Every structure is written in structure tokens, then in C-alpha cells.
Amino acid sequence: MKLPEKSLVVEHFNEPQLEFAGMQTSPHPKDGLFLYGPHAKARKPREINLGVVGTPDGISHFRDWGFRLHRQVSVPPPGKGEKADRLHLANFPGLEEIFGISFDPDGCSALSIPLPDIEHATRLQNLNEAVDKVARLYIDRVKKHLKNEERSIDVWVLVLPEIVYDRCRPGSKRSGLVLEKGDFSRKQKGKATLPLLASVIDLQGEEIFDDVPDFHRRIKAEFLKIAPTQLLRETTLAPEKFLNTAGYPVRKTQDAATVAWNIGTGLYYKTQPKPPWRLAQVRPGVCYIGMVYKNLPSDPDGHACCAAQMFLSEGDGVVFRGANGPWKTGDYEYHLKRDAAKNLLNLVLSSYIEAHKSPPRELFIHGQTYFNDEEWSAFVEAAPTETNIVGVRIRTTGGETKLFRDGDYPVIRGTALLLDDKTAYLWTTGYVAELDTYIGPETPNPLHITVMRSKATRPDIRTVLSDIMGLTKINYNCCNFNDGLPVTVRFAKMVGDVLTMGSAKGEEKQPFKFYV
Template structure:
């Protein structure tokens, strides 16, 4: 076994580089500050009760200025002050929110929904209420992102007892998943405005048990900035000697009734970090191990469509494509993907399976192995701790014992160490979280969330290709 530690991948910002998104934005500004396509004025629509909208307005006012780190924080690099969201700070943009850009929901309408006996009917009524107001703002106001604030009493009424907001709906003797957040985002997708859903309690600083305001502002404002699009808060550092490449994640999701329909999903991230979402066709499930698999034709069509979207965005094809999957590649899949790359004259195609591992490594002392610990077991199998103790944070920022991911290299022109470093970098490309120790590469971690919403779209619906609509 070969053991090494991979250094934390660096991120590029407007005027410098750093390993930490928060420190990089504060010191050097978001990556795309010099690009003319980005928005310097971001208009936010808001939906909620009058009390919710007041909380949202106060929250935006707070976010426009510096927010101090919590008092007594021991790990100063983990608990950084928020730089403020304004034209003179690292974001280089202004947030605009006002009564003209908001829609108030009457308390009596919320109370009527809460009184509905069946939980599924309450969820459907809440979706209809919020969608009506989303549609008005999208069609009649100049907004870039719409924030839906959920009052706590309504949240409790439409969430499950387990707190996952999920419920089964009886349909002809079967059951279908019904989830407020997923269904609302899917239903609103055709309106072309990304949504940000947030509980009112998260905006109320007087409530106990809340995340500190600075950390909350970092995550909330970065997500809004990315969703306002086309914007890139940061970019992965690329070796100048390496050819252009892109990463493609292939995942599968079940239909809402969880019966026979499994649909392939490709999520492609170009070298700028742009996520492009594509929906494939229904796939067969192996009777032996219940694993969904693509046919050669499906694999060919999926990668061809993904790379054509890349070409439209960057006006060229990449020299290299690395394909991530959470299950083993079949010969048919490899043949179809290879054939598509060959027809488009892609020079190199790498195939890597990324999955959880039951193996563990131990480190002297009380802390888990460092993030970036890499153990090459043999020529094709390796372990990577994408979560673990972080030297920069001077602690392990998780709650549970970290589990490494297993990398199975089916075919690659690059070394196992390079593949691991690439995947470690892709764990930092999730703009929903500015803490940089994500477990899965964005190609797979976010693809799962995309599938959660994609299952609510009809076959005749056209999915948005920008990742901001699924966050």
C-alpha cells in the first residue's frame, strides 16, 4: 500500500488564489469580477408572510455589511467574519430587495392550509400558494432569484415527522413521493427564475440553536450570487501544462413511485466550474444486483449531448473527459462512451468509479486522518479521505467519524494520485457551502440533488441546464 497526503487544491479568485473560498472572496474578490457577463446589481424577489418578509429585509440589511465572527471562536479560519455583500466588498455587487419585489402571503391563507387534515393535501395547497406568487414575480418583476420564506408553523405542517419534508401520496393503490421543496422547484422551473427556500426561523437571530450569523451569511449569499448567474465565485487552479478537460457525472434516480423507471442523469462541469444538467432516457435494472445500467446507445447519446452543450458554452471540445460514476462501469457503457468521445475527436477519456468505502485508516492521537490522505491499494483501487481533519481549520469540523471514498480507476491516462487530487478539487466546487471539506466531487454529490428535483418533471417538460435551478 502506498500512502501519501495530497495538498489542498487551490482556488482562483479575481486578484489572487487561496485554498479557502471565504478567505479568497474576502481578500481577492469573486473570480468573475472582471467579466462583463456577470451582474453587478442582483435583484431578489421575496415571498412569505409579512413577518417573514420583514425578517428577510432585516437579514439582507445585515448581509450588506461586515458580520463579525462569533465571540470566543477557537478556530479562527473556520469561523471567519463575513465580508459584507456590496459593491466594495469581495462580491463586488449590490443586493436589491424591496416591497415592490416581494409578494405577501396572508396569514389566513397559511392558517387554512394548516387546517387541512391530510398532509399530502396540505403540501399540494402550499405548493399552489407559493407557485402563484412565484409566477407573478417571474412574469411581472425584474428579479434574478426568488427567495421563498417558509413560516415555522407552515413548515411543520408540510414536513414529515422525520423532518425531511417528504410524504407518500396514494395513487391507484401505489405511492408516490411528495416533497414540498423538490416539487415547488420543479413546478417553477419553466418560469426561468432560480429559487432559494429558507425557513423563517433561520432568519430570526433571536432564536436559539442557530448557526452563527457570519457562517450563515457566507453560505446564503454565495448561493444567491451563483444562482443569479451567469457568475463564478471561484475557479479551480489548473496546471498550465495540462490540456483542457471537463468532468462528467453519471447518476441514476428513481421515479416518484419508485417502481420501474430509472433515468440516467449526466452532469457536466467545464473547466470554469459551470454545471450543465442533462436528462437521459429510462434504463434497465440488472436482475442480479439491482444496479441500473446504460445500454451502449444510451451511453453514446448521453455523452454526445453533454459534450455538445460544452461546445456551445466554450466554442470548442475539451481535450480530455473524465467520467465519474457511483457504480462499476459495464463493458456496454464503456463502449458507448468511448465511441461518443472518439466520434467527437476527444483525445483522452478516463473512467473512474467513486463510492463509499468500509475500510478505515487510523492516525495517532484523537483526530481522524487528514483530509487529502490518499492510500493506493493497488493499480486500480485507492482510498481518499475527502473529509477528515483539516490543517487549515486546525480541527476536524465534522460530527461523525469520517468515511473515506474508494476510487476505482477503470481506465485512465493519468496517475491514481492525479485522479485523487482532481476529485479532491471537485469537492470544493459546491456553491451551496463555503466550508471546503465536502465529501463527494460536485459531479456526483450535486447530481444526486438534481435527481431529487428531476423526478418531479414530466417527460414533456424541458429541464433547465444550469445547476443554479437545482441547488
């Protein structure tokens, strides 16, 4: 329906329903899992195999949590000024009771790394070298285990002391540390500045300068060839063990019940064939793609990596890596050349057809940039005749657009301001009636949604907005009521970060669970 010119229409989209076991539905993941269980719930409990890597203390903290996950974890009593019925919090009944999975905390493959070894590696002068050495402590320990053990591991849990988080990220200052000399100088960037004793150095080590010094990215990229991972900080598992001089935890963490829900959800998602919930009442034959672009570090030609995240009505996703190339055309604009666009879409469509035996009816491409003529014509050319392709641009906004409820209350999540028949603002955060609260630090800002192009009939803007609302509810790395961004956009940066790492080369197609 075409909207009248210069009209502003405000509408509200109901909270999308999620589907659980027995085709039962609920808008809240925690409620649905508690009442019905995962939508692909097994008849008998499943034993999962976990590997745990960390310091002796870190392994002990996770083992304690392992036993805790198999019991009820209660929400703490309300603090001063808090409501007694905090609907966004919920007791965690237990891993087997909720998800139908279990593991033996004492039977996990536990690989210990001495804390002094990690401490020494984080003090190396060159940050790239420091991150590489710390990551190698974990990676090599796992690879050595895999050579000697036949038992397969479903998920590797990497427990990180706080010094890894503080010192092994891009831009880590490491102020106040006494840094130690390594094989490379502090500002090492390539062969031109190798030390005079380069002949005694393994020159392959120079590859570490092709990557951004980030422990998280390095681990995720390396384990694309091994198994899914779950990274946990020691301070998350045992905040009471890490206190400041005033006797308070050094960092504020979520309550124990919420931590249990999130760990349990991640373990289930990364070990089972199907995710814990899926969207209910999704139109058949619909496929969503999130376009990902990331500049390649240390590339003198300014090339970028491109990828596509594919998500289906079942909720699960797959990441397809495209070609590297000169895709960046502006400060925040990326566009593929014809062949690269066709090849990437062919990868996606081939995978979809393999799973469903026929092409999708509708294929929505979500991006944060517009689609130029060359790449769009390539997308259309690659798509089967029966597949309608729709290009949608999704952008976050700042404080330039505000909408209030009853004068000064946060707008209700799901509110949309329709500017015309292809453009709208959509508030994916805001007051949630089911939780009787707005979880956010400031007045919620909307997403700016534009239906840019379509191969055939352009869908109603309301259909596009309703889909985006649904896609904010399938983040399986936690058990939140919703995210502020659809999953097609939410993890674009994270996926791009991993794919630009040297260890990720050659991985054209991997389940999404490997990246989160």
C-alpha cells in the same frame, strides 16, 4: 507508474488552490473572496433583482437580513472551551465589499402569503395533496406576479415558516395535528380510490400522486422554467424569534457570520454569469461528468430517470436529462442501454463543443456504480477520437477502514491509501492545517475510488485523486472550506429528486444553479 504488487502506499495530496480576481489564489473561499474578490469580479457594483415570497413575518425577517448583509456581520465571541482563533469562522465584511453586488431590501418584489393559508394547507389529510397545495401557494403567487410585472427577477427567495419544513417532506408524521379533509382521501394513490364525488374534482389534480410529496423538490422542479431559487427557513433568518419553553431557540443554527457568507455566496452564484471562484491550475480540456440515477415514483415498471451533471475547470455546471427507462439492474446498480448512453453523452459533448469550439481532451465519468460493457462501448462510440474517456467509481465507506494520525488523532484531509494502480482510499475529510481543526462528529471515513475503465491510456491514480480533491471545493451553495464529496457526486441525489418530479419534464438542459 505501476505499483508493486501487494504494496500499500500512503500519500498526502496538498490542498487544492482556488482562483479569485486578478488570478490570485487561496485554498479557502472566504480568504480569497476577502482579499481579492470573485474571479470574474465586475469593475462596478452590480445591482441584482430579488423576489421574496413568504408570510408577512418571513418577508420582514429577510428584509432585516437584507440590510444586515450590506454591513459587517461579526463572528460571535468564543464560548466556554472554544479557541479564540477559530479559523473556520470569519467576519462577513458586507455583500458589496466581498462580491461586488447589492440589492435594495425595501425594493425587492415582496409577495405575501397569509400564514393561516399555509397552516390550513399543511393540515390536509392526504400528504401529497397538502404538499401540492402549499407549493401552489408559492408557485401561483409568483406566476401571477410575472403576468403583471415586466421587471425580471434574478433569484426568487422563498422564506418558509417552520411548519412547511416539518409537515411537507416525505414521511412527515404530522403527529398531534388535527387533520382536515381535502379533495382526496388520506391514502389516495390513484383513480381507483377517488372519492364518489370525483365528478366535481379537477382530475388533473391526480398528477400530484405521481410525485414524491416533498416541497423542496416540487419548488425546484417548477422553477426550472422560471428562475433560480433560494429557500430559507424563518428560523435560520431569525432564530431569536422562535424560542422553546426554556427560552432557547427551537433549533440550533450556524452563527450569523456563517449564514451571511452562505447567503451571499448563493446569491452571487445564482445571479452572475460566472461562479465566485474556480479551481486553479486545472489541466486544459478536462471535463467531469457525474452520473445521476433516480427511481421514478409510482412507476409500476420500476423505471428510473438518468441524468449527467457536467462540470468544467471554470467550476460551473450544467445538468442534462437523459431518457427514462429500465436502468436499475440491482439494489444499487444502474446501467444505460446503448442508445440512451449515446444520446446522453452526445448532449454533454455538444454543449462542451459549443462553449469551447473543440471536444474535451479528457472526459471523466464519475459514478457510484460500475460501467457495464454495453453502456461503456456506447460512451466510447459517442466520444470524438481525440477525447479520452475515463470511468471512475466513487463510493462512501462506513467504519470498516480507519486511519489515524499519531495514534488517535484524525487523519489529515488529503491522505490517500493506494491499494494498487487503479484503486485507493481517499480521505476528503479530516484535520485541516489551514483551519487548525477537524470539523466533523466522528473519526473521518474515506472515499473508495476505483478507475474502472478508460478509452485510451488509463490516467495515474494520483491524477484522479487530485482531481477529486479539487472537486470537493466547488459547492457554491455555501462558502465552506471543502465538502466531503466531489460536486459530481455530492448533489446527485438532489438532482435526481428534482428531475423525477412531473414539473421537471421537458427540461433537457439547465444550469446547475437551478437545482441547488
